Amino acid sequence: MNKFETELKAGNFVTSECSHCKKIVWPPSDYCDYCFKEVNWRKVSENGTIVELSRKENDVFCITEFENKIRVMGKLDAEIHMAKPGQTVKLTKCLFNDKNGFFFSLENKQ
């Protein structure tokens, strides 16, 4: 497992960030994809924005964007009609066992 997966398994959603130019390096990597310097690892902000969403049976799944850069797909704990692109969500849980798992909830429940 790499650093990203180890942290995810511990429940931490982290990203690589360049130690030199400070850009977020996403998807996670060992070196900056802009200047090839070493990366540091840090937690990703827990608030994200829905990019798009759909539903499989009772599961609502979506692409969520964090910090204007980091996009992941995960499960949204909401009825599909309650959510739309642009809406803020909170990362409630992440995990790693063979595959990544990301879980979101709507920030402002009505």
Added chain:
Amino acid sequence: MKKVAVVGYGNTKFTKDELPIESLLLESTKQVFDTTKNLSQDLIDGVIVSTNDNSKYLGAILSELSGIKPKISHTVEHLCSSGSSAVISGFSYIASGLADTVLVTGADKIGNPGQILEWDKSRGEYDHPIYWASMFTKAHKRQFSTTDEELAIVSAKNHKQAMDNPNAYSHKPYTISEIMNSKNVTEDLRILDCSYSCSGSSSILLTSEENVKRFTDEPIWISGIGQKTNSASFTKNELTTLSSTVTAANNAYKMAKITPQEIDTAEIHDAFSVCELMAVEDLSLTEKNTGAMYVRNLFNTEDRKINPRGGLIGAGHPLGATGIAQIVEITQQLQNKAKNRQVSNAKRGLTHNMSAAATSSTVLVLES
């Protein structure tokens, strides 16, 4: 740079059968030998295999099984567009003078591992293609008010056109309402809006201008090539434009010195219905936001211009073979040999292929 032409081809039927990858590769290769005049093993100095199969050294294996001792032989893997990439490799060897005559053969088995890109961690547990296709479809509906009926027309048209393709996986016509009422895979995707992974193989024989006459009186020239890779991660994509396709198409048109309006027929990558609506726009065959109307018009007038062999939805999708099968179809169209599928007076054609939700695209222009 030397001119390069397609001078021979072979195709297996696309099926749900579990067949050894070597048998599939050999089957379409045998057809090249059976149908190309004056072809003997010693005339082939390049053998390129495209596949997502985990087997190793297939270029050498196919060469040995075919009695060929080529100068150049290897395998190309690039997910769904492996076949198109292999053709570009073959083209480049000939154009540069490194080889004279190259056999390009692609195949995959029904359960091939190329359908899921495990590296793309950004997809989380939603790594099957139905999830990116649902995102594309939902975003298209949202931006362009695309309806389920407009999506179903793509599938109805391509299933119908596949009826006249003896090698197609599907030989069953479906009505628009049957497609709209087929099983919901997700809220935005019906099962009949999806292409199927299949077992199958396709081959083409490429040669340089000075060798063409030995093999055929009807060479089909590869006159334009465009390729673009934007990323490997799906989630970096725009959702309503296949931006890698836009770049690849523009480069292919520029190299061929033609405009999109000069394309008479095209095989495009309709892995899901929404992909055809996006591709006809992003290949500039119709204006942005007119894809659905364009395809509806083709369907209503029984115009086979787009995906005459049935595309991926009708013909099936053996990943490594698909890009080559597309070129076989356009070659037959431009040779006026496509029988019931023939698009009248086709002089210029195009193939469009893409990988991993259009994170990369390949466009080839062919001319008679």
